[in-house]
Amino acid sequence: MEKFIGAWTARHGATRDRLLPLLHAMQEDVGYIDDAWVPVIAKALNLSRADVHGVVTFYHDFRRVAPGRHVVKLCRAESCQARGGAAIEAAAAKLLGVAMGDTRADGQVALEPVYCMGLCAIGPNALVDGRPVARIDAAALERIALEVAA
Ligand code: FES
Numbered sequence: 001m002e003k004f005i006g007a008w009t010a011r012h013g014a015t016r017d018r019l020l021p022l023l024h025a026m027q028e029d030v031g032y033i034d035d036a037w038v039p040v041i042a043k044a045l046n047l048s049r050a051d052v053h054g055v056v057t058f059y060h061d062f063r064r065v066a067p068g069r070h071v072v073k074l075c076r077a078e079s080c081q082a083r084g085g086a087a088i089e090a091a092a093a094k095l096l097g098v099a100m101g102d103t104r105a106d107g108q109v110a111l112e113p114v115y116c117m118g119l120c121a122i123g124p125n126a127l128v129d130g131r132p133v134a135r136i137d138a139a140a141l142e143r144i145a146l147e148v149a150a
Contacts, residue, residue, distance in 0.1 A: 001037050004045050005028060014045055019055055023062060030081045032063035060085035060113065068103040068110035072096065073127040074136070076113040079120035088124050088136050094144045 004142055008025055022041065028034055033056050042052045056062045072088050074080075089100060098104040098111045119125045122134040128144055136144075 001026070001030075001034070002040050005040055005067075009044050016045055019045055019047065019052065023056065027062060031067045032065055035064060047053055056147055061114065063112075065103065066107075067132075068107055070109045070129055071112060071114045071127075072109060072144060072148060073114040074100070075123060075125045077113070077116035077120070079116070080123035080125055083123045085124045088141070091138065092126075092141055092144075095141050096148065 005022070009018065010021055012021060012025075019041070022045070023033055026037070026041075032102065035053075038049055038052045039054065041047070045052075053092050054139065056064065074092060075085060076089075076146065093099055093111060096104065096109050096111055098109055100111050100113060103110040114127055115145045117125050117132060119132060119134055124136045126133045126140075126144065128147060133140060133144065
C-alpha cells in the first residue's frame with residue numbers, strides 16, 4: 001500500500017487537503033481502508049494519525065475491513081424509514097444471512113447502511129453493487145438474494 005500511496009501523492013499532491021481524495025482512491029482500488037495503513041497515510045500527508053483515523057471513522061462510506069464480493073446497501077434515512085425501511089432491513093438481514101454492518105462469514109455479501117440516495121419518492125431504496133434498486137419489497141429482496149448468490 002505504501003507504493004500506491006507514494007504514486008498517488010506524486011501524481012495528485014501530498015497536502016493535507018488531499019486526504020479525502022486519497023482515501024476515496026484507496027477504497028476504490030482495494031475496497032477498504034485498513035487500520036494498518038493509517039500511519040502511512042498520515043506520514044505521506046503530514047497529518048497526525050488521529051486526524052486520519054478521525055476522518056476514516058467519521059464517514060460511513062469508508063470501510064475498515066474488506067467488503068464482501070457483493071455489497072447491498074439499504075437506505076436508513078427518514079423517507080425510506082417511513083416507508084418500512086426497518087422491516088425491510090430485518091427481512092434483508094434474515095434472507096441474506098448477515099447482520100447490518102457486517103460481511104457474511106463466506107465473504108459473499110456485505111449488508112451496509114446508506115443515508116439517502118436522492119430517490120426518496122420511490123423508496124424504500126437500496127444499492128446493490130452500486131446499482132440503485134427502488135421500491136424494495138419482499139419480492140425485490142428475493143431477487144437481490146438470488147443476484148448476490150451468484
Ligand atoms: S431517504 Fe432513502 S433515498 Fe432518500
